[in-house]
């Protein structure tokens with residue numbers, strides 16, 4: 001759906017490129033996670049792909065055509081959830097949505113979304129009186145109000161309580177199930193693990209790794225087996241490499257002569273992989 005080749009970008013007042021030649025592809029129907037520590041260029045990449053920043057170098061193709069060859073029809077196709085919710089604070093939630101709906105050919109049922117995200121009772125309240133979490137939820141509805149085919153989300157669950165974060169994640173998964181494609185930026189590795197088909201790690205304006213979450217865990221995981229056993233009434237713990245369990249005498253001895261309490265293969269968490277790849281917490 002999106003194909004990005006050798007993308008570079010320098011902010012007008014900066015000396016150095018913020019995006020330093022990145023390549024990736026987002027396939028139709030997948031959720032692609034763009035990850036990395038603060039300041040590496042994730043939001044800048046999103047802004048370029050959504051055509052908020054021009055003057056990039058390299059090539060960006062959407063549905064096979066360069067994004068610079070699209071006119072306003074490009075915006076009919078995409079939905080964008082900015083990191084910082086931007087609303088008209090003197091208008092009500094409903095007035096905000098009605099305003100933005102007028103910009104599009106097709107409109108979604110926003111009442112149903114307001115209901116689902118618990119905002120329907122407050123739809124006639126001025127957005128200036130909304131809490132941060134309410135603004136984030138309204139922002140998400142705005143991203144979906146034109147029934148987009150491609151959704152750009154920058155930290156969509158930021159500042160939400162677990163219940164509302166759950167609803168947003170369900171809605172993202174449903175969007176994908178209905179054939180939608182998503183570019184997701186987040187710091188929350190649980191969200192990545194749950195939602196993303198592919199992830200790209202950025203560090204200092206470059207992509208340093210692209211893979212599926214599962215492959216990353218296999219590649220970076222320690223592949224250890226942790227065994228908890230009872231030996232003469234005393235609880236003990238031991239870890240073994242999964243790869244040579246068959247030949248490991250100590251492991252064989254524990255299996256034969258002790259009572260096994262628990263046994264778990266140890267996977268690397270995405271949080272640890274993130275730190276390992278990007279070198280930053």
Ligand SMILES: Nc1ncnc2c1ncn2[C@@H]1O[C@H](COP(=O)(O)OP(=O)(O)OP(=O)(O)O)[C@@H](O)[C@H]1O
Nearest residue numbers: 011013014018036037038039040041042043044045
């Ligand atoms: N308008 C701007 N003018 C100049 N430099 C900018 C501008 N916006 C962002 N930058 C710089 O570009 C770099 C990348 O910023 P960007 O917002 O893309 O990072 P990010 O990875 O999205 O970070 P975060 O996770 O904190 O949102 C940073 O060094 C930032 O200071």
